[in-house]
Amino acid sequence: VDIADLTRNAVAVLPEGELERKLKLGRPLRVKLGIDVTAPDVTLGNGVPLRRMRAFQDEGHIGVLIVGDYTTRIGDPSGRKSERPIIDPEVIDADAQRYFESASKIIDPERTELRFNSEWLSKLDFAEILRLTRTTTVARILERDDFHKRFGANEPISISELLYPMMQAYDSVAVKADVELGGTDQTYNLLMGREVMAAYGLEPQVALTVAYLDSWDGTGMSASRRNYIGLSEAPEEQFGKAMRIPDSLLPQWYTLVMERDDVPADPLEAKLELARFIVRRSHGDEAATQAEDHFTRVVREGSAPEDVPEAVLAGDGEVHLPALLVEHLGVGSTSEARRLIAQGAVKVNGKVTSDLDLPRDALDGALVQAGKRRFMRFRAA
């Protein structure tokens, strides 16, 4: 067994030596991952732990995806006293099916169990919940980073909120998890799963945490912010978005998405390879080729004419875009230029810009477009 492959990109594998021991048990391990099926799509960020699940599956282990439908059905814990919103079980089932199909771009569906935690949580009575909640202490649960901060800041934490990590831990009991995967912010919950499993007389799971993927806006990729690439998004969308990431993210994306560390020296070539990988994994070779063609034709070259006029940027320091547009692109006034910028009608290298002042470097060699027809390429002096 190549344990380096199983734990690639892992930030922590806890406790030390435990995974090695479990791998020697000679039986398929059960590798758990909790998923949020209410998100519109499975993202490349979700793909990071899913890749780990796949690595285990390739070694003969079992993936167990946990749909937290029980909590979804009873509503948001942060909701005040009000009645709980009842979410239609059929909607959750359809969402879960959609998630499973997207995730199957990465995991092996034949070696995956899709489980709904209402299966066991709906059967717990008060006596069993007391048994469950006897396994940890108030002090221990307040160690969790978010609770700790809120408690310290005298922000209210409802008792019900303390029960959510315990429910997640009980999921591990119910599916007899050997390994639980999660982001680094899940470390506490994954370790609580160990404690609860031990209290229930089960062998505690290994906690395997992975890093989060940063998106082009500099924050973590998230389905709730619109800064993600979905595993089931259209090939052209995936390709175009991948090409949009800043050069500085290339090493991280190569590591977490492609699981490679040989980033090509040329950023454009590196992004093209990355974009091809993403589309190919989700949609296959042909789709990747077509998406690249589309990108080259429409996005990269845009509808810019063959012979775009060039201009030299005079002066030094930041460039004031409205003034540039008036001087070189025939826009009538700086106020009209500001309006065009506000409307999203001004692009630099095919990307809409909302900045009024741009670094001179960013304009060296750049294609600037105002509205549909006015183009100019600039060179720094």
Next chain:
Amino acid sequence: VDIADLTRNAVAVLPEGELERKLKLGRPLRVKLGIDVTAPDVTLGNGVPLRRMRAFQDEGHIGVLIVGDYTTRIGDPSGRKSERPIIDPEVIDADAQRYFESASKIIDPERTELRFNSEWLSKLDFAEILRLTRTTTVARILERDDFHKRFGANEPISISELLYPMMQAYDSVAVKADVELGGTDQTYNLLMGREVMAAYGLEPQVALTVAYLDSWDGTGMSASRRNYIGLSEAPEEQFGKAMRIPDSLLPQWYTLVMERDDVPADPLEAKLELARFIVRRSHGDEAATQAEDHFTRVVREGSAPEDVPEAVLAGDGEVHLPALLVEHLGVGSTSEARRLIAQGAVKVNGKVTSDLDLPRDALDGALVQAGKRRFMRFRAA
């Protein structure tokens, strides 16, 4: 309505003015009291809130005794991980019936509901428990005095323990309590009942707390310490124990037990009246007369001969009882005297003593008995 009678001996009636308002509703109020039926007997101390229930019943209201059988059935919350001890429901039912009969020495059984909280708590699922636990916060529940101290002292508080006050509060929801009675240490729980009732859209209960009764050993009367008078104890036992209380407790016992404040000046007469009251309430007039006769004959006069010899205590400071027994009561040696003391065969004023050293004051005028036949009365020098 004589509200002074309803709230007699109340330490607090919260919130202010609320009971007066509820009494004007013109319907029978539901007056809740949680009881512990696993105790061997209902004590005079339990009688204090039961008296309040009776006062309400005499005005046409309804008493609701809550048997916490659900928690009893699932075992002690402080119990570690181990399996829960299953307590036979029939045993709990029999205990509850016994409690009800004893309590009926004070309350009106015809106007009392005896309810078992398993009736509603066993039906709560996780969703409902989350709804319940959403009604309060960690900070709020840690305000409770015992939790506060333990949390401050870094002593572990299990999450399950936080759920117990919430269960008690939910009992108030289930029986739609208008008033909840309890000892002063229950103030927090009774007020939590108000919050939870409000969260469930019910009119919150009034919290009516009463003082605890001190026993002859200076601590609160408790069925788990053996310092109590049971409502169903034999008349002679009740009478003898009542006569044993220190004079200093007479005002408190007159107030809390007899609901009188005119304590007779002579302590002996005061105790006799108290003892008669206690036996009469539990067993009737005839039993009270017989118990008094028995006390006078056997306990007070004991089997001490008419003419007990007297001796004067020489010296000062504490008196070493073994030496006294050897010197004045014909015991062969101090080791034999120690053995007699250890066997409970030495009495001072009819009470078995296990102390080897006694304050000189306690022996002034005291009748000391060793074994069945040796008596001596002492006077301080």
